Amino acid sequence: MTSESTNVGALPRARSCAVLTHEGGLHARPAIKLTQLAKRFESTVWIALAEQGPWTDAKSIARVMAMKTPHMATLYFVAEGEDADAATAALVNLVESDFADDDNGR
Amino acid sequence: MDGDTTAVICLRGTSVSPGLARGPLIVVADDTHSASREPGSAEEESARMHAAIAAASVELEALMERAGDDDAQTILAFQVAMLADPVVAEPAFAAIGRGDSAEDGWHAAMRLQISQYHEADDLYFRARASDLRDMRDRVLRKLNGAAATPIAPGSIVVAADLPPSRFLEIAWDGGGVALTHGSPNSHVAMLARARGVPMLIGVEDADLRGHSEAIIDTDNAVLVLSPDDKLAVDFASRQQGAEILRAEAARYLHVAAATANGERVEVLINVADAAELDAFDPACCDGIGLVRTELLLRDANDIASEERQYQLYCRILRWADGRPVTMRTLDAGGDKPIAGYTIGGEANPFLGMRGLRLSLLHPDVFITQLRALARAALQGPLKIMVPMVTSPREFDRARALLDGAVVALRKQDIGCARPELGMMVEVPAAALAIDLFEAEFFSIGSNDLIQYVTASGRDSTPLAPLQDPLQPAVLRLIREVVQRADAQGIPVSLCGDMASDVRCIPALLSVGLRCLSVAPPAVARVKAAIARHRVSEPKA
Numbered sequence: 001m002t003s004e005s006t007n008v009g010a011l012p013r014a015r016s017c018a019v020l021t022h023e024g025g026l027h028a029r030p031a032i033k034l035t036q037l038a039k040r041f042e043s044t045v046w047i048a049l050a051e052q053g054p055w056t057d058a059k060s061i062a063r064v065m066a067m068k069t070p071h072m073a074t075l076y077f078v079a080e081g082e083d084a085d086a087a088t089a090a091l092v093n094l095v096e097s098d099f100a101d102d103d104n105g106r
Numbered sequence: 107m108d109g110d111t112t113a114v115i116c117l118r119g120t121s122v123s124p125g126l127a128r129g130p131l132i133v134v135a136d137d138t139h140s141a142s143r144e145p146g147s148a149e150e151e152s153a154r155m156h157a158a159i160a161a162a163s164v165e166l167e168a169l170m171e172r173a174g175d176d177d178a179q180t181i182l183a184f185q186v187a188m189l190a191d192p193v194v195a196e197p198a199f200a201a202i203g204r205g206d207s208a209e210d211g212w213h214a215a216m217r218l219q220i221s222q223y224h225e226a227d228d229l230y231f232r233a234r235a236s237d238l239r240d241m242r243d244r245v246l247r248k249l250n251g252a253a254a255t256p257i258a259p260g261s262i263v264v265a266a267d268l269p270p271s272r273f274l275e276i277a278w279d280g281g282g283v284a285l286t287h288g289s290p291n292s293h294v295a296m297l298a299r300a301r302g303v304p305m306l307i308g309v310e311d312a313d314l315r316g317h318s319e320a321i322i323d324t325d326n327a328v329l330v331l332s333p334d335d336k337l338a339v340d341f342a343s344r345q346q347g348a349e350i351l352r353a354e355a356a357r358y359l360h361v362a363a364a365t366a367n368g369e370r371v372e373v374l375i376n377v378a379d380a381a382e383l384d385a386f387d388p389a390c391c392d393g394i395g396l397v398r399t400e401l402l403l404r405d406a407n408d409i410a411s412e413e414r415q416y417q418l419y420c421r422i423l424r425w426a427d428g429r430p431v432t433m434r435t436l437d438a439g440g441d442k443p444i445a446g447y448t449i450g451g452e453a454n455p456f457l458g459m460r461g462l463r464l465s466l467l468h469p470d471v472f473i474t475q476l477r478a479l480a481r482a483a484l485q486g487p488l489k490i491m492v493p494m495v496t497s498p499r500e501f502d503r504a505r506a507l508l509d510g511a512v513v514a515l516r517k518q519d520i521g522c523a524r525p526e527l528g529m530m531v532e533v534p535a536a537a538l539a540i541d542l543f544e545a546e547f548f549s550i551g552s553n554d555l556i557q558y559v560t561a562s563g564r565d566s567t568p569l570a571p572l573q574d575p576l577q578p579a580v581l582r583l584i585r586e587v588v589q590r591a592d593a594q595g596i597p598v599s600l601c602g603d604m605a606s607d608v609r610c611i612p613a614l615l616s617v618g619l620r621c622l623s624v625a626p627p628a629v630a631r632v633k634a635a636i637a638r639h640r641v642s643e644p645k646a
Contacts, residue, residue, distance in 0.1 A: 006159040023421075027230055028237075033185065061187040062194045066222045068231045071417070 011043075016088040017076045018095040028070035030099040035061045037094055043081025044072075045091070049073055058091070115317070115331040117310040119284060121324035122295040124627055125304030127262060127282030128338070131320040131331065132274070134255050134265040143205035155208040156199055158248035165244065169274055177300060181270045181293055184234075184239040195221060209249055216242040227407055233293060240269030258520045262320040264329070270294050281479045282322035284309045284329040297502070299385070299627075316458020351608075355630035359390050363633040365615065366640040373633055374430075374623040376601055379404070380418060383425045386626045395427035395549065396491070396601040397422060399475070400438045406446045409436070409471055412478045419482035430487045432549065432623075434530065435475055435504075436463045437493040441564070447471065456554075456563060461494025461530075466503055476511040483523035491549055493530045498542045501529055507542070530601075534558050537583050540590045548591050549623070552602025556580055575604045576613055587618035592618060599623055611635040615643070 038045040038058040046055035049069060055078065056063045069075065075095055079087040082106050126494045145151050163186055165354050170182040188194050197218055199209035216238060222237035248252060257263060259277035264284045270293040273283070283298060288307030298305040304322045309329050317331040321341055330337060357568055363371045374395030377383060380402065402418055403409050423431055438444045439460025447468065452458040467473040478645060479490050492504045505527055515522040532551030540548065552575060562569035574580075584600070591598035599621035606628035614622065615636065624632050 016416050024230060025228065028234070028567075029180045032180075032183055057193070060191050060193045061184070062219060062276045065184075065231075065234065068222075068226055070227060070228065 011080050012082065012084045013078065013080045014084040014088040015076070015078050016092045017074055018074055018092040020069060020071065022068050022098055023071060023094075025071045025073070026064070026067065026075075028065065031061060031064050033099050034091065034094060035059055035064055037090055038087065041079065041081065041083050041087035041090070043079040043084045043087045044075060045087050046078045047091075048076045048078075053074055113332065114334050114337065115312060117284075117312055117329045117331070117618070119306035119309035119327055119329060121305070121327045122288070122307050123283075123303060123305035124297035124324045124343065125282065125302060125322075126281055126332070126348060127304045127322045128341055129260040129262045129320070130258060130621070131314065131317050132255065132257050132261045132263050133314050133332070134257070134263055134268065143207070143380070145202075145210075146203065148202055148205065149203045151206070151208045151211070152199060154249060155195065155202060155211065158208065158212075158245050159189050159195060161248045162241070162244045166271065166318055169271060173274055177293075178270075178274055178297060179299075181237060182274070184237060185244075185271065188219075188238070188241060189245075203537075209246065212242065212245055223460045224575070227405075236267070237270060239292065239385070240271050243269065244271065262322055262329075264314060264320070270296050270297060273297055278303045281307075284320075285324055286311055289621040322634065334373070351631060358633035358637060359630040360387075361633065362392070363636045366638060369620070369641050371615070371636050373623040373629060373636070374432075374599070374601075374621070375626045376623050377422065377626075377630060380421050380425075382626060383422065386634055388425060388429060390629055391429070391626075393487075394422065394426055394431040395599055395621070397431065397433045398437065399433055400436045400442055400444065403436070403444075405444070409444065409447060410474065412474045412481075415475060415478035416481050419478060420485050422484040423482060423488060426486060428486055430489060432489045432491050432528070433479055433548075434493055435465055435472065435479075436460070437530075439464050439494075448453045456557065462492045462500055462504060463494060463496075466500065469507060472504075473507060473511050476508050477515060477522075479525060480512050480515055480522040481520060483525045484521050488523075488549065489526040489528060490529060491528045491547075493551070494533060494554075495531075495543070496533045497527045497534050498539075498544070501545060502541050528597075531555065531587055531598075532595050532602075533559070534583065537587050541594065545596065548587065548598040550584060550587060550595060550598070550600040550602065550619075552580070552584070552600055552604035555583065555602070556604075559583060575607065575610055581613055581617060584614070588618040597621065606632060608632060609633040612639045615639050 010013065020026060033087060045058040047058040047064060049054045050065060056067055077088045077091050166182050166186050170179055173179045173182055197217060198211035198215035198538045201214050202208060220235050220238045223231055223238065226232045257276050259279040260281045262282050267285055267287045268283060273294045278301065282304035286309050288465045295305060304324050306322060306324060306327060306329055314331065319332060321333050323330065332343065363373045365371060372392040374393045375391045376396040377394050378398045378401040403415065408414055419433060427428045439448045439458065448464065449459045459467060479488060482488055489510065495501050508527055514524055526546040528547035528549065529543060529545045530551045531540060531548050532554035536543065537555065551634040556573050556575055557564045560572045563571045588598050600614060600619055602622035605614065605622040606624040608631050610633060622632065
């Protein structure tokens with residue numbers, strides 16, 4: 001995982017990335033978990049398969065599934081909002097824990 | 107029987123979930139079309155749209171509560187999440203704003219979603235298109251007020267295709283499914299296997315009017331309409347027998363196979379799709395005796411991509427966890443065309459360009475596969491098997507291409523190992539002259555061997571009686587191959603349907619085979635059949 005935080009504009013902004021080791025790729029089950037987790041944060045959260053984007057709304061299951069992310073792809077996250085740091089950290093943790101059923105997952 | 111005089115009809119299909127079922131026949135038709143109506147005002151249509159989506163969500167959530175297993179819940183959770191995502195319905199509301207009906211708007215919105223999946227390279231994502239059609243149709247039924255056809259428990263359901271959420275609504279209780287379309291990789295096939303509901307796909311079309319009862323028999327891959335008394339009695343006794351055998355076989359699943367007098371027999375599995383491995387514990391088998399790579403690799407993209415193939419092969423080797431895995435190179439042609447690769451328009455494709463013949467015609471494609479296999483061989487004991495070999499010269503050419511691919515990889519400093527190279531024995535010319543082939547192992551492909559020995563096509567129903575695997579001609583030829591291979595110290599196995607057919611096990615053991623590769627669901631019953639058999643003389 002790598003991450004950085006900046007605060008240039010009005011809202012805090014955080015970036016991070018993680019490798020999708022989940023077998024098969026970002027299938028329905030992990031994609032649902034990812035969007036549900038993203039929705040728990042106030043921040044706007046974006047996801048991409050490359051550092052330069054294109055960026056996708058990480059709170060939309062339709063958009064996240066349509067990325068058709070394969071196994072071993074690198075997922076990049078950007079969040080913008082008061083809880084941006086916490087959002088990117090949580091998403092990276094979810095991906096790196098292989099979408100484990102730990103906390104209040106569903 | 108109920109005394110009606112409707113004639114018995116047998117319709118052939120392909121079995122994707124095993125079992126026997128008998129019950130009332132229910133035909134599920136497409137119920138999403140409604141009479142066209144004038145759209146109401148934008149406000150009215152928008153309210154109808156909201157209400158239909160909400161009602162569909164409520165139904166799906168109720169189904170989720172009852173679904174029980176993880177796979178079913180994920181299928182339903184995906185639809186619930188999609189319905190809750192404003193991105194999905196947005197184009198529908200936009201169209202309604204322009205004066206469209208809610209139905210037209212929803213169709214357009216779903217077309218947009220579905221189009222993102224049905225052309226996907228990855229099979230998993232491609233299969234999501236059917237989940238989305240399922241979701242689309244549920245909302246359409248809510249819009250037009252149609253109730254889904256009610257289905258009594260224990261019914262035999264016949265449909266073009268059955269969406270997963272419909273499947274989950276039905277109390278199967280001994281019933282079964284016959285689809286005129288369908289795919290073995292679809293969610294509904296997976297659910298049927300997981301729940302033990304017998305299922306056929308690709309069933310012949312027929313006029314079903316007038317029939318009220320049906321039998322699904324996946325042993326013979328037939329849907330029988332209006333069975334007569336004789337068929338019904340036969341069915342009942344087979345169902346009872348199957349029940350007893352299943353209970354007995356389950357005891358053998360986790361034990362290494364051995365005959366009644368303690369001679370060890372290796373039982374491996376045949377694999378067509380990496381996904382089917384997830385449901386099978388590798389500890390229950392001695393490895394994989396046949397990976398049908400032509401079914402693993404679906405299209406021209408897969409065939410051209412060394413990297414994609416390498417990933418697929420590595421995944422299978424990781425699953426096997428140190429057990430041997432025999433990968434068969436592309437066996438396309440015959441009844442398995444691949445666009446842009448196989449030759450179209452052959453008068454007799456089973457006697458034409460297929461298997462190794464095609465590979466030697468397209469050496470670039472063959473070398474790509476050999477490179478991916480040699481690289482994957484670093485992950486575990488991988489063997490390569492070539493199909494449809496007729497003459498020793500063809501096999502020598504395959505070996506030269508493999509050796510060349512390994513040398514090229516080493517020159518490029520790409521990690522690889524030289525896998526053992528063996529061949530399928532399925533052409534009579536090869537079987538009769540087996541001692542002339544310098545292969546490192548042999549595997550008898552009984553399906554093709556039988557069709558070529560008996561000169562009767564595998565796809566021909568009226569010729570089926572000629573294709574009895576237990577006839578002397580076939581058994582003598584198999585015995586000949588096994589004895590010659592044994593004399594030369596070359597391992598030999600059998601990987602055709604014959605090995606999964608428990609009636610054939612005593613004969614296969616008596617002709618000297620000690621290694622069988624079978625369909626995963628057959629492992630327990632094959633091991634049980636081996637345990638019942640006493641080998642009369644020690645194998646010399």
